Amino acid sequence: MQATTYFTTGELAKLTGLTLRTLRYYDQIGLLIPAKDQAGIARRYDTNDLRRLQQIQTLKYVGLSLDEIRGLLAAEAETERTIRDSLLSQLDILRQKMVHTENVAKAIRTALDVDDGVGGGTWSQLARIIQAVQIEQGWGEQYRSAARLQTRIHLYDRFSTNPQGWHNWVLDQLGEEQGIHLLEVGCGDGSLWLRNIDRIPPSWRITLTDQSMGMLEEARNRLKGQPQFKFIQMDVQDIPFHDEMFDKVIANNMLYHVPDIPRAIHELYRVLKHGGELYTTTMSLRHLQEVEQLGASFDPDMEVLDRVIERFNLDNAPELLLPYFQELRSCLYEDRLLITEAEPLIDYMTSTPMNARSILQSKERERFRVYIENILERQGPIWVTKENGMYIGRKNSNGEESTKAP
Numbered sequence: 001m002q003a004t005t006y007f008t009t010g011e012l013a014k015l016t017g018l019t020l021r022t023l024r025y026y027d028q029i030g031l032l033i034p035a036k037d038q039a040g041i042a043r044r045y046d047t048n049d050l051r052r053l054q055q056i057q058t059l060k061y062v063g064l065s066l067d068e069i070r071g072l073l074a075a076e077a078e079t080e081r082t083i084r085d086s087l088l089s090q091l092d093i094l095r096q097k098m099v100h101t102e103n104v105a106k107a108i109r110t111a112l113d114v115d116d117g118v119g120g121g122t123w124s125q126l127a128r129i130i131q132a133v134q135i136e137q138g139w140g141e142q143y144r145s146a147a148r149l150q151t152r153i154h155l156y157d158r159f160s161t162n163p164q165g166w167h168n169w170v171l172d173q174l175g176e177e178q179g180i181h182l183l184e185v186g187c188g189d190g191s192l193w194l195r196n197i198d199r200i201p202p203s204w205r206i207t208l209t210d211q212s213m214g215m216l217e218e219a220r221n222r223l224k225g226q227p228q229f230k231f232i233q234m235d236v237q238d239i240p241f242h243d244e245m246f247d248k249v250i251a252n253n254m255l256y257h258v259p260d261i262p263r264a265i266h267e268l269y270r271v272l273k274h275g276g277e278l279y280t281t282t283m284s285l286r287h288l289q290e291v292e293q294l295g296a297s298f299d300p301d302m303e304v305l306d307r308v309i310e311r312f313n314l315d316n317a318p319e320l321l322l323p324y325f326q327e328l329r330s331c332l333y334e335d336r337l338l339i340t341e342a343e344p345l346i347d348y349m350t351s352t353p354m355n356a357r358s359i360l361q362s363k364e365r366e367r368f369r370v371y372i373e374n375i376l377e378r379q380g381p382i383w384v385t386k387e388n389g390m391y392i393g394r395k396n397s398n399g400e401e402s403t404k405a406p
Contacts, residue, residue: 004046004047005046005047006035006044006045006046007044007045007046007049007050008042008043008044008045009023009024009034009043009045012045012049012050012053015050016050016053016057018053018057026053026056027043029066030070031056031066031069031070032049032052032053032056034049035048035049051083052073055069055073055090056069056073058090058094059072059090062094062097063097104129107125107128107129108129110125110128111125111126111128111129152348152351152352153191154344154347154348155337155339155344155345155347155348156337156386158341158344159337159338159339159340159344159384160335160336160337160386161335161336161337161338162333162334162335165195166333166335166388167191167192167195167196168195168196168199169333170192170250170252170279170281170390171192171196171199171200173279173331173390173392174248174250174279176201177247178201178203178204179203179204180203180204180205180247180248181204181205181207181245181246181247181248182204182205182206182207182246182247182248182249182250183206183207183209183241183245183246183248183249183250183271184206184207184208184209184249184250184251184252185209185210185234185236185239185249185250185251185254185264185268186209186210186211186236186251186252186253186254186255186257187208187209187210187215187216187219187252188210188215188218188219188252188254189215189218189219189222190208190218190219190220190222190223191222192250192252193206193208193219193223193226193229194222194223197223197226200228202228204228205228205230206228206229206230207229207230207231207232207246208223208229208230208231208232209231209232209233209234209236210233210234211233211234211235211236212233213233216231216232216233219231236251236254236255236258236264236267236268237258237259237260237263237264237267238267239267239268239270239271241271242271243270243271244270244271244272244273244274244276245271245273246271246272246273246276247272247273247276247277248272248276248277248278248279249268249271249272249276249277249278249279250278250279250280251264251268251278251279251280251281252279252280252281253281253282253283253388255280255282255311255312256282256308256309256310256311256312256313257308258312261311261312261320262320262323265278265320265321265323265324266324269324269325269395272395273395274395274396275394275395275396276394276395277392277393277394277395278321278325278392278393278394278395279390279391279392280312280317280321280390280391280392280393281388281389281390281391282309282312282313282314282317282388282389282391283309283313283314283386283387283388283389284313284314284315284387284389285309285310285313285315286385286387287305287309287385287386287387287388288304288305288337288384288385288386289305289385290382290383290384290385291304291305291345291348291349291384292304292305294372294375294382295349295356298368298371299359301355301359302355302356302359302360303354303355303356304349304352304354304356305352305354306352306353306354314330314332314387314389317391318330318391321391321393324393325393325394325395326396327393327394327396328391328392328393328394329391329392330389330390330391330392331389331390331392332387332388332389333386333388333389333390335386335388336383336384336385336386337382337383337384337386338381338382338383338384339381339382339383339384340376340381340382341376342369342372342373342376343369345372345382346360346365346368346369346372350365
């Protein structure tokens with residue numbers, strides 16, 4: 001058995017380039033406590049401490065506060081993630097920070113190209129710089145993006161009343177045409193394909209893409225050994241494929257996250273072949289409304305549902321799609337949740353980027369669990385509205401956009 005390697009505070013400082021003062025401060029505030037303390041005389045760090053220190057410094061570089069980092073690492077410890085999982089998550093948020101930085105730089109370069117001083121149209125350019133800087137990236141939330149997505153899927157798996165299942169229904173809408181080339185943007189962890197792996201026509205060629213490297217690696221690992229899949233990291237606003245490459249394109253519950261939705265739709269339209277179809281899924285503003293109401297009944301300040309859905313939902317999707325797709329039809333997935341347990345519901349509520357997670361800490365989480373269990377005991381199962389659906393747009397056979405296109 002290999003002996004454990006220990007580092008003194010001085011040795012760790014020399015190894016990492018950090019100051020003694022920084023390491024001692026992390027120890028003092030409980031962020032990085034050495035694994036071994038020899039009778040209170042010498043502090044000893046092991047390789048697990050070195051791993052934790054690497055996480056701290058990377059997340060600090062991204063822009064998280066030490067308190068945010070403490071919360072992330074505490075939650076991560078509960079999930080038993082491997083070093084590889086952690087590094088993939090860190091790589092993901094670093095790549096996204098690079099994209100964010102480049103977007104800010106582009107906005108500044110555009111403003112510099114305007115040579116008429118600070119008057120006229122320059123004000124709009126300055127406003128765009130501010131908007132680019134202010135875009136909320138949610139770095140901490142993205143650190144565990146795949147795990148949180150799977151938490152939400154778990155709630156649907158446990159308590160949905162439609163036995164068909166969302167992923168099976170989505171695949172059914174794609175049809176059984178043979179020999180097609182299919183693109184999915186925002187593939188997430190690949191659940192759509194993993195859950196239908198025995199139903200996918202062998203003649204299909206499928207390209208899965210996501211802006212998140214962490215999500216893409218999760219999909220790649222889950223679909224390992226399936227030769228009909230290719231995996232590419234990309235931004236749906238700037239698709240790196242030639243015009244008219246794909247027979248079908250899927251954007252499954254993701255367009256509401258895209259900063260420039262019309263630009264993304266134009267790109268999806270561009271890479272479709274003449275007569276090809278775009279499949280976009282989303283929810284209504286009534287989706288899971290009872291979950292939001294339940295949180296507010298416990299704490300009026302609690303917010304659960306991400307308002308990003310307001311940007312692309314079942315009600316406003318047609319006005320965003322019709323400029324490009326004159327042939328547009330809708331399909332509604334009939335379903336609702338019948339929740340009988342408190343913990344999976346709380347896990348879901350704390351997986352969203354809203355403030356439920358920060359409110360439901362330690363004792364408050366326990367109080368909320370008791371609160372829900374009392375409701376279940378008095379009133380029975382909690383019924384929750386689910387309104388998911390799909391819009392299918394066909395690209396004109398002549399390749400021309402709608403006359404309404406901007």
